[in-house]
Amino acid sequence: MKNNVSLQTVTRLTVFIVLAFSIYLLLAGHHAPGGGFIGGLMAASAIVLLYLSFGMKKISKVFTISYPYLIAVGLLLAMGTGFIGVLVGDPFLTQYYDYFYIPFLGTVELTTALIFDIGVYFVVVGVALFSILTIAEDDA
């Protein structure tokens, strides 16, 4: 992969847009099309794009995240929201929401379902990249 300047330049720009879009999808999921799954896949595509244009070695140095840990954290987040209900005395996986005033943003609806969705997001990103990279690295 030599002299792919144009690809790399375009990638530098697009990756941020795509990543931002993926976070938008994640946050908007409750009211508009989107959610953890789609957002996660979108983020994974962005990172795959990085790997494609910059090569395996370079990106591995930048992204030092361990994907299995990401998967585990995602699962724990998703399941953890379930236990909130149990602690309060409601059934497992009861979700709660309320409206809060947050400076600069105004009144915002915050829900435990978002944490659940973030868990989904992490798992999807982790699994997609983990599988693709494992297969790609395999040289046997």
Add this chain to the structure above:
Amino acid sequence: MSLLHLVILAPFILAIFIPLFFKYVKQVHTGWFVLVLPTILFIYLIQLIPTVSGGEPIVESLAWVPSLGINFDVYIDGLALLFALLITGIGALVVLYSIYYLTKKGEALHNFYVYLLMFMGAMLGVVLSGNLMVIYVFWELTSLASSLLIGYWHHREKSRYGAQKSMLITVTGGFSMLASFSLLYVMTGSFNIQEIIAQAGDIATSPLFIPAMLLILLGAFTKSAQFPFHIWLPDAMEAPTPVSAYLHSATMVKAGIYLVARMSPVFAGASEWFWIVSVFGMFTLLWGSFNAVRQTDLKSILAYSTISQLGMIMSLLGLGSAAAFYNYEEVYFTATIAAVFHLINHSTFKGSLFMVAGIVDHETGTRDIRYLGGLMTFMPITFTLSIIGAFSMAGIYPFNGFLSKEMFLTGVLNTLMMTDFNMQSIGFLFVAVAWIASVFTFIYSMIIVFKTFTGKYQPEKLDKKPHEAPIGMLISPIILASLVILFGLFPNQFLSYTLIEPAVQSILPTALPAGEQFYVNIYPWHGWTPELWLTIGVIVVGTIMYLTLTKWQNIYKILRLHKKDPINYIYDGFLDKLVTGSQKITYMQMTGRLNNYLAFMSVFLIAILAYGLIEFDAFALDTSIVGDIPIYFWILAVVTVATTITMPFIQNRIAAIITIGVVGYLLALFFVFFKAPDLALTQLLVETVTTTLFLLCFYHLPELRKEKSKPRFKIANLIISLGVGIGVMIVGISSIAMKAGRPFESISEYFKENAYELAGGKNMVNVILVDFRGVDTMLEILVLAIAGLGVYSLIKLRMNDEGGRLK
């Protein structure tokens, strides 16, 4: 738990301790410890005779599985007591004999006596239990113990063959018996035999009557070695001789007789019972005696002779059932009395004859009568014993066999008086069969004695120098032979009203008014009756035929019976075909080719869909719910179908992957048109990611090979695919059409109304995924995680077959 329950359980309890005796008390033969138990049980049972012969059965009950009506009932009447005495009495004698027969060194005595005790307990359980399910449990235990005993010398191939054969045949019968017991339970609501007998009248009118009868007879015939199930008995002769003497002459083979006798009060009133039991018995009698003559092995002769004698007892029980059929006319009682009497006699003389055969084998090293001869001078006592046993078997005065043979002939002749079934004409066939069988019985009895003990002594053919057996080995046959003479000379003093009459009472319980007794008077001289002439005829013809044996023995070769029993060919062939046939079927379906399995599953799917549609008239087509279809839908549909059809014709792997991707994107478009933005987004992204993955994986794989299959298969595949497609389509169309008529409203209304109210979200799909149905989503991401780890471990952790890592 009473003392009587302990009688049944004691052998099992003792069996637990036998290996300890064997291991820690090495200087004493283990058999001595065993001997104590049957002796005590025998003495205990003897003192029950006065109670039982008084007409009062002894009943004890112990709850086992009360909710299913299964109770461990002990029911001792005349019949049960007679069998129990045979089992314990001959059991004690056999154990004594085995102490001298099996040496301490080199024999696995602990196995032997554990099996033997297990058998004894099981057999006592069969005859003393009053509950059908308990009888069944013990019945199977006798089969198991018998099989273990036949295979006692398990290093011999023939022993294993015999054990397997007896197991397969008797267990088949056992299962059929279980089925019959279940049917009886369905008819009466009870497993208790006496309660069932009390309802015999209702059972006789039930449609399940005949099936129950046939199944129970199958059980009894397999166990008692009746034609054509007799073939396991000659092969069971591979067992040690004490086992043959005990199981295969005196006790286990009579379990079937016991069952027929026990069930007579339920079934005997039916003509089918009379015909089946007597005809099978008669034919077995003839077949066994006819085949015994051609045997050259002493134990084989005795085995066929046992078959024949059991056939005789069975036929007598059948003939005796005519009494029940004709409202208990007295002339037919003789047959039942004869059956019980001969049962006792057979146990005595056959037990002693087996022991004699064992002694001959033990002292000369062979049982083949072609090598034996002239042993009279070496073994005078054994010779005397064999004369007593064999002459009794042949039916010669003054031994007990004569009396029961006379009564047998009387019983057969009495049936000539029957008014139904054309017995006046067919009955003579019975008499003829009985007479011919008696002649053959006479011949083989003579063979046993004279071929073994007289004639030319051939020392060069024997491994050992023959000499008389040790006294310990002779005690048991001497006791049995003394009984043969005692019962022959004084039958009335010892047996008539102590054992025979109570047993007959149990077989024909409603024959007499309460309090009356059967008239059992057994005596040798009746005057010049037809039976006496028949017996004289048997002896004269038998003697002539024995003396001219070599001249007519070729008849077996002409009949092709000289090698083995022809039923064996059927059995072996069947077993062989069963194996090869199942292999064939297995290979036919388990081809190891995924193509075929997929085809099977698809065909099954089509069949079950077609069945469902036709059976429930489920096809429906409702065009009223179809709205206007816009033009872009048509275009999209045509493009999708066209893309799909090109799929099977693509030869290049990468091209195929991309085509699949196209179908995926078209699907996403469908989602867009159907207003499912979340699904469309997900579909687009998933399709992209999976296509990437496919490309990564398949980059390494070779080009698609053109599969070389016959066109016939291709057409079959095409038809199957079309079938599945059409089937699924019909189901889809019908389900939508049916929806119109359904009284249920879709659950989606609830979500529409409450998504924002309850969960605070406006995206209903997402709210369902994370809130209403959050558990599904949680588990789906778990599936994803597992899949990811699976991919990783498949690729990184390369194990070879031995579990080590590949380099």
